[in-house]
Amino acid sequence: MLTAVPLATRPDFGISAVACRADHTRWSAPEVRSDYRVVLVRRGRFRRRAAGVAADLDATVAYVGVPGEEESFAHPDGGDHCTAISVTPELWRSLAGEGHRAGAGTGVGAGAGRAGQALYVDPRLDLAHRRLIATARSGDVDYALAEELLTLLSTAIGRTAAGPTPLGRASPEHDRRLVAAAREAIVEGHPASNALLPLAELLGVSPYRLSRAFPRELGVSVTRYRHRVRIGRALDRLEAGEKGLGALAAELGYADQAHLTRTMRQYLGHTPARLRRLLAAAGV
Structure with a gap:
């Protein structure tokens, strides 16, 4: 039995707490999805097979899924609890770049890296996961949660991208201009400033870059x-x-x-x- 409880839903992303109560070693029927997703295990473990490569997933190893990928699952240990993050292709590309593909080595074995599916959850990523869940309960989905989500996604993308991404640091002058424009929109109450992602779109930058520019320029987050x-x-x-x-x-x-x-x-x-x-x- 699979249950999913939404923690936050916006047009660009969805975050759910997923619980699976199952006990079988056989692979499920293949399924194909159209979204980018990062799935992190909170408790238990399960197996995932994609691109012909199987990965064992638990609290120390998550997975990144990409559109059009055929995947199957097995649950040999009785079930698990996960956080599932679904992201639109547009938001993913704003962080990863137009030519992004999952694929480079991830530090979780050669086969897992080639499939771009296994992602080692080090202590920093574990903390980012826990902060994401805690922030989802705060009620501030459009800024505080969005910033936590961008931090987590940037880590996942940086470790699985097969090539450069747009996540590098911009020049100080670019940061100053960007923060000045964002401040004006927020102070003037522009409708796009009601949420971080629309504000970034208004300013023509990735939400991650906008989020990172504020601490560098003002010493505080945009939230x-x-x-x-x-x-x-x-x-x-x-x-x-x-x-x-x-x-x-x-x-x-x-x-x-x-x-x-x-x-x-x-x-x-x-x-x-x-x-x-x-x-x-x-x-x-």
């Missing part, structure tokens, strides 16, 4: 910068006596009032209601 702008607007409204916190949260782009409250407490140590009282007292 934290956007929070800074929204928190400033929230403080303006609270200082003016705003009482409709649910409406305020929606207007500022938070998932709900609870998300606004968590963010204000995280950055300022107080709830919105407490901040409203503090600001009112400061004006006495």
Whole structure:
């Protein structure tokens, strides 16, 4: 039995928690998919066969799947729990380049590398996986989760690409211009700035490059910068006596009032209601 619970879904990507309860050594019927995907095991293990090469997968070895690839699975140990990340070809190519193909050696044996399917999960990638799952619960899918996803995908692509990718560092001048344009869009409230991926598309760069440019130029992530702008607007409204916190949260782009409250407490140590009282007292 296979069950999949969506953790986050957007037009460019989907992340699901997948649980498989099965116990068989035989290979399943071949299937072909049209998406790029990275599947990381949380518990248990299983086998995957693609391009005529079989790989044993567990918490230390993930796999990268590409469109048009025929794959089969076997579950000799009773099942597993995985995180499945599905990505559109457009997003994948923005990170990997137009000529990308999985294939170079991955450090998981010569046969696995040639198929481009096995990906060694070192401690850094393990942490990126855990952070992705934790961030999916935060409610900030369009920025915080998107940045965690881009970090994970860039690692997977960098280790499986058979050739150069567009993930190298840009010049400082390029970073300055890019961050300046992104800041303007965020501050002015351009509709594309509601999510990281549309913002990158508006600026004509890969989302990974935009994500990496902010820490290099400002010392903070684009997610934290956007929070800074929204928190400033929230403080303006609270200082003016705003009482409709649910409406305020929606207007500022938070998932709900609870998300606004968590963010204000995280950055300022107080709830919105407490901040409203503090600001009112400061004006006495």
